[in-house]
Amino acid sequence: xxxxxxxxxxxxxxIGDELLSGRRQDRHIPAVIERxxxxxxxxxxxxxxxDDPLLITDTLGRSMLEGDVVFCFGGIGATPDDLTRQCAAxxxxxxIERHPGALAEIEAQFGEQAWPHRVLMAxxxxxxxxxxxDFNRVPGFHLRQHFFMPGFPQMAHPMLxxxxxxxxxxxxxxxxxxxxxxxxxxxxxxxxxxxxxxxARWPQLKLFSLPIIKGEGRRIELGLKGxxxxxxxxxxxxxxxxTARGVNCTRLDQSDLKPDAPGGPYxxxxx
Numbered sequence: 001x002x003x004x005x006x007x008x009x010x011x012x013x014x015i016g017d018e019l020l021s022g023r024r025q026d027r028h029i030p031a032v033i034e035r036x037x038x039x040x041x042x043x044x045x046x047x048x049x050x051d052d053p054l055l056i057t058d059t060l061g062r063s064m065l066e067g068d069v070v071f072c073f074g075g076i077g078a079t080p081d082d083l084t085r086q087c088a089a090x091x092x093x094x095x096i097e098r099h100p101g102a103l104a105e106i107e108a109q110f111g112e113q114a115w116p117h118r119v120l121m122a123x124x125x126x127x128x129x130x131x132x133x134d135f136n137r138v139p140g141f142h143l144r145q146h147f148f149m150p151g152f153p154q155m156a157h158p159m160l161x162x163x164x165x166x167x168x169x170x171x172x173x174x175x176x177x178x179x180x181x182x183x184x185x186x187x188x189x190x191x192x193x194x195x196x197x198x199x200a201r202w203p204q205l206k207l208f209s210l211p212i213i214k215g216e217g218r219r220i221e222l223g224l225k226g227x228x229x230x231x232x233x234x235x236x237x238x239x240x241x242x243t244a245r246g247v248n249c250t251r252l253d254q255s256d257l258k259p260d261a262p263g264g265p266y267x268x269x270x271x
Contacts (some may be wrong), residue, residue, distance in 0.1 A: 007173060008069045008145070010036060015074040016151055017050045017083055027153045028073040040173035042066070053079045060091035064144045069168065071160060075149035076140060076249055078120040084148060085141075089125035092144055099124040102139050131159050133256035142167065178208075179235040180223035184226060184248040187211075187218060194241055198224075202234045207233035221252070 012032045018024040022213045029046045036043055045068075049055050055074070075084030089096045102122035107114045124141050131140035131147060135155040140148050147163050149156040183191075188209055199207050204224035212219040224231050224238065235251075242249045 007041065007171065008067060010041060011044060011063055011068045011070040012046040013049065013063075013070055013072045013074065014048045014151075015056060016048075019048050020050050027035070028071070028156060031153070031160060032071050035160060037162070037241075039171070040176040041171065042176070051075065051083055053083045053087055056083060056087040057090045060088055060146065064091055064146065068145065069171075070146045071163075072146055072148045073156055076121065076150055078117050083157075085121075087122055088128075088143060088146065088148060090202075091126055092127075094126040095131060096123050097126050098122050098129065099130070101130050102141070105130075105131055105137045105139055126155070126261075132162060134158060175228050177228045177231050178223055178225040178227065179231050180221050180243050180252040181235065181239055181242065181249045182252050183220040183222055183242065184250075185218055186220065186247050188220060191220075191222070191242075191247075194238075194245070195222075198234070198238055201237075202226075204230055205234055 010032075012029050014026050014028050016024065019026055026048060029043075029048075032046075033043050047059060049059060052226075060070075060072075072084065075082045086096060098119070099122050102124060103119060106118050106122055110118050118138070121138055125143050128141040128143045129141055131149065133139050133150070133155055135152070135158070137200075138150070140150065140156075140159055142148065142163070147160075147167075149159045189194075189209060191209075195207055195209065199205075202224065205224045208221075208223055208225065210221040212221065222238070222242075224234050239249060239251065
């Protein structure tokens with residue numbers, strides 16, 4: 001299922017018990033959202049799961065079957081709780097083998113210290129292609145539109161940039177926009193009828209309503225997202241209807257829209 005015809009559904013999968021226990025906090029999902037939004041693309045789903053091989057394999061198997069493009073973070077190291085490489089192979093129905101290119105990178109970085117343990121990170125699903133890692137030359141890999149990166153943000157996020165500039169460079173939707181109005185001193189219940197009328201009149205667009213409960217006064221971010229050719233006249237019509245109802249509203253620029261920051265510092269976990 002895709003939000004825009006011709007584009008795949010994009011997913012983000014973050015793997016690691018440390019995220020579910022609260023020992024670490026995720027920075028990968030916001031990084032994916034930011035980069036996709038800049039290309040006019042939208043994240044369709046995101047999941048954080050633990051180091052459970054059955055769950056990892058099942059999640060990857062379902063998204064591979066659906067044909068999603070999935071950015072996966074964590075679990076590609078060499079310790080016993082790093083299970084992602086093996087689970088990816090099982091989900092794809094292929095064996096694991098030592099990838100000569102990955103082995104060469106690891107040996108070039110670590111020399112004799114690559115053996116006998118670090119070389120395990122070169123054991124990848126058959127058919128996998130490498131994602132370069134400029135931080136320490138231990139590569140990630142991609143297979144069936146699934147892109148596997150380490151859990152360290154300082155490694156993974158440059159790799160994510162490489163993916164979007166390389167294998168996924170042709171995927172973009174510059175005509176997709178999100179146009180937002182800031183409404184003051186009103187409530188959603190007072191506007192439900194107008195929202196319903198708008199969605200009925202513009203079925204190709206998605207309406208969103210986000211009440212803001214912090215600070216003083218009642219405020220709502222009300223907007224539309226979809227093709228610019230439809231969203232621009234629709235938001236102008238919506239703004240006019242709100243003004244006619246006596247609602248104080250202002251148009252927001254994209255630079256005014258800042259997502260909530262993740263709480264607390266992030267301490268990188270395992271690969």
